[in-house]
Amino acid sequence: MKWGITTFEYEDGGIAIRIPNVPAWVCPLDGEASFTPAVTDELISTVRELMVSAKRARQQQPQLREYLVQFA
Secondary structure (H helix, E strand, C coil), X not given: CEEXXXXXXXXXXXXXXXXXXXXXXXXXXXXXXXXXXXXXHHHHHHHHHHHXXXXXXXHHCCCCCCCCXXXX
């Protein structure tokens, strides 16, 4: 395992969440990532919040199917 960054992806009920640039221990052979407990906690919290927002947006605006939110 090598310390680096990876992209975390999660899908549930037709909603896909992709979080790039996540610090993790990454396997150089297959790219499998292991996250520290602090990063895992933050990922869980973030995914929960994004799922709530995405479900609400899907109900209110079913024609809009993809959103990109980025912090600078």
